[in-house]
Amino acid sequence: MRARVVYESVFGNTEAAAAAIARGLGEFAEVESVDVAAAGPTSHSPVDLLVVGGPTHAFGLSRRRTRQEAADRFGGPDVTGGATGIREWLEAEHRTSAGARAAAFGTKMQHPGHLPGSAARGIGRRLRRAGFALVRRPIDFYVVGMTGPLAPGEFDRARLWAEHLASEEADRRAQQSR
Numbered sequence: 001m002r003a004r005v006v007y008e009s010v011f012g013n014t015e016a017a018a019a020a021i022a023r024g025l026g027e028f029a030e031v032e033s034v035d036v037a038a039a040g041p042t043s044h045s046p047v048d049l050l051v052v053g054g055p056t057h058a059f060g061l062s063r064r065r066t067r068q069e070a071a072d073r074f075g076g077p078d079v080t081g082g083a084t085g086i087r088e089w090l091e092a093e094h095r096t097s098a099g100a101r102a103a104a105f106g107t108k109m110q111h112p113g114h115l116p117g118s119a120a121r122g123i124g125r126r127l128r129r130a131g132f133a134l135v136r137r138p139i140d141f142y143v144v145g146m147t148g149p150l151a152p153g154e155f156d157r158a159r160l161w162a163e164h165l166a167s168e169e170a171d172r173r174a175q176q177s178r
Contacts, residue, residue, distance in 0.1 A: 001029040001170055002047040008036045008054040008062065008086045013148035014107045017141045018053055020155045021105065024162025025051070028170045036089050049101050049135070049169055051162070052127060054086040054119045056108035056140070061087045061122035086119070090126040102132035103165055105158070110142035110151045136165060 003025045009015035015035070022033040029049065036054075055062055062085050084092075104127055106120030120138035128134060141158050142151040150158075 001049065001166070001173060003029040003031045003049040003051065003166065004047040005031065005033040005051045005053070006036055006039045006086070006089070007033070007052070008089075010055055010062075011147045013143045013150055014053055014055045016148075016150050016155060017105060017107055017158045020158035021051055021053070021162040024159040025049075025166045027163050028166035036086050037084055039089060048173070049103070049166070050127075050132065051103045051105065051165075052086060052090070052123050053105040053107070054123060055143075056106050056117055056119040061085075061119045061126075064088070086123060087126070090123070090130060100132050101135050101169065102127045103134065103136050104138035105161075106138065106140045107143050107150070108140045109146060110144055135169060 005018045005022050005025070007014050007018035009018070018033055022031045025031045032047075064085065104120045104123035106118050106123065108118060118138065118140050120140050124134055124138035139161060141154045143149070143154075144151050
């Protein structure tokens with residue numbers, strides 16, 4: 001099985017979650033992990049499973065403006081040059097044949113109460129609109145404060161989530177080939 005993890009990360013937290021996910025998928029699949037700024041669906045070979053993730057900004061999927069505001073406020077990279085985020089990548093470039101398989105994840109700030117909004121849910125909706133079948137409900141991994149790091153245990157939780165995801169997909173593929 002071949003899998004690709006495409007992620008957007010401003011402060012490195014979503015990248016850390018993507019690395020954990022790639023490690024977990026690697027137990028059952030050949031995995032490629034790509035920053036969305038370098039991702040172009042037409043330049044990559046097809047995969048059996050696409051996993052897409054991004055940070056939660058302003059209660060949802062980031063926009064160019066929210067990425068720049070975060071960078072300005074917390075010292076992240078300058079994105080005024082038109083950096084592509086997951087939202088733009090999915091809207092502008094990614095269409096697929098019906099039934100291709102995908103999963104969505106996001107990172108969001110850990111809070112004692114529940115904070116509304118989730119990039120993962122927005123990614124999941126956009127993947128479905130692009131023709132993907134979501135193999136699991138979108139999931140969030142938590143970050144300490146606005147700039148991170150990942151909350152204690154979240155790297156392992158992301159890795160285990162991906163291991164289960166890949167195992168289920170491998171089993172599904174094996175049953176289909178019988």
